[in-house]
Amino acid sequence: MAIGQRTWRDVDGERIEGTWRHAFIRNGGDYYLTDLVIYADGMIDCWGLVTLEELEDKLASGWVATTLDEGARASAHHLGSWRLTEPRIGMTPQRLLGEVRDTIDLLNGRPDSTQRCLAAVEVFRSEPTEENRAAVRALYEAIPEHMRHYALGDMDRKDTPLRILADGPGAHIERWYGDPIEVTEEVHARALEYFAKRERTRREYQRKVPPDGPTEPIDTSVLIRQTVFPKGWPDDAGTLVLRNEYPAQIEVAGHSYPTVTHAYWALSVADEAQRAEIAQAARPYDAEKLAETLPRRENWPQARAAVMAGLLRAKFTQHPDLAAVLVGTAAARLIYTEVGSTFWGQSGREGRNWMGRLLEVIRSELAAEELDVQV
Structure with a gap:
């Protein structure tokens, strides 16, 4: 199932x-x-x-x-x-x-009846005793009957090679299709070779990497944790410089903002005077709290991810030292925590982590620039 x-x-x-x-x-x-x-x-x-x-x-x-x-x-x-x-x-x-x-x-992540049977086949191949053959036979019969012909995932041979090993030379096998077969030594040898080839193919598949790189990150994930520094940001903040509230002034469309957080919340409101007030807030926290009390621009939820992507590009293109930190995370998954927002951040099992995703996109763009790849 x-x-x-x-x-x-x-x-x-x-x-x-x-x-x-x-x-x-x-x-x-x-x-x-x-x-x-x-x-x-x-x-x-x-x-x-x-x-x-x-x-x-x-x-x-x-x-x-x-x-x-x-x-x-x-x-x-x-x-x-x-x-x-x-x-x-x-x-x-x-x-x-x-x-x-x-x-x-x-x-529960445990082998099911089919997987247990196939594991017994590998034991038999390494030590072909009648005792190990009997174990294969018992585990084969433990597979639900209607699922046995799916055991090998081979719709041409179905479970015939498995039954040949389970019954051994001298047996006669009624097949799901075609005529019955007698298990001769030659037929048995071909079944053993079938499983040897199957194992080689499995190992090759496990080692195979897509031509343009691995599907999943191979580096340890980087947690960009939301942190408060009452006495100010440390000189060496590590990967925390990737936070939107990190003090890195950016210029966007002729306007200056002390942090990405200031810029994001300022751009989210419709009134120009209110945007200027948010941009001048003492702290990122103050900018967010001020914006919370004001109406958003029309259709802001549809635009916010693109706006944030643009602000992140501005931050990392205007601050090469911070870009180096971002590129230094290599191919790791970036997990961004954000209290109160399961859209931008992730906490435990909850959250869409869009900030982490966008940072990975910007990182990829920076890496493409280093390779001089024009798109």
Whole structure:
């Protein structure tokens, strides 16, 4: 079962990850199409939270239905209802239970039944004893039956190479497609080579880097933490010079501002006299508080990211020493904290971190200038 459809529930302030699949609930003789929600702590919501053991009972009783009766009424809440004609369903209680167990493993970052079986294959390849073969066979059979032909992710061979290793020479295998095959020594050797090639391909893929660089940052993230200095900024503020409230005067459209914060809040208001007053505020904090009491420009939320990008460009092009600090963060993810704004900053799990993203864009532009790349 895929776990791409994510959800969660809160338990005493802790976020419990979950996912869901469609299922039928049978209540009063009718079937209801609903979501079976599976959580990492082993709880399952099937019109009420139950444990894995209780889900097994629900499946045995038919409450969670894996068979559909001809002519029965079915309903999808608030969407419609219908009568079942020639109903077909490819699920059994044990198959569904196996899916749910695998999903709980994956939600917890543990290997599921397929991954455990493939790990046993690698053990067998390194030490091909009958005991290790038996382990492969047992773990193969532990994969939910309807999921076995997906185990290798190979829609041409399906799970045939896996079954060849699990059963060994002398066995006869009924396949999902085509004629049965006898596992000769030659067939067994080809299956071993299949897994050897598969492992080589996997390792090559893991080492492969996209031609234009890694997808994710490879350097440790840099936290640009919001900090108050009652006695003034230190001479060596490190990466805190990347903060918008750092005292770095900028010139923008013929106007001077003591910090990016002053400029941003001044430009956010419509009245020119009020903009001048904000620009002259004693501290960045004062500039923000003054602007908070004044009306924003029309459509400011749509424009604010572009305005901020322009102000950051001004700061780092007008202050090469600060630009050097920004470029010095290399390819690290920049995480900017901002009390009261989950748009610009990030705090814990919350926040869109747009300031960090924009700083990364400006950093990239500065690096492109050093490479003399014209765009």
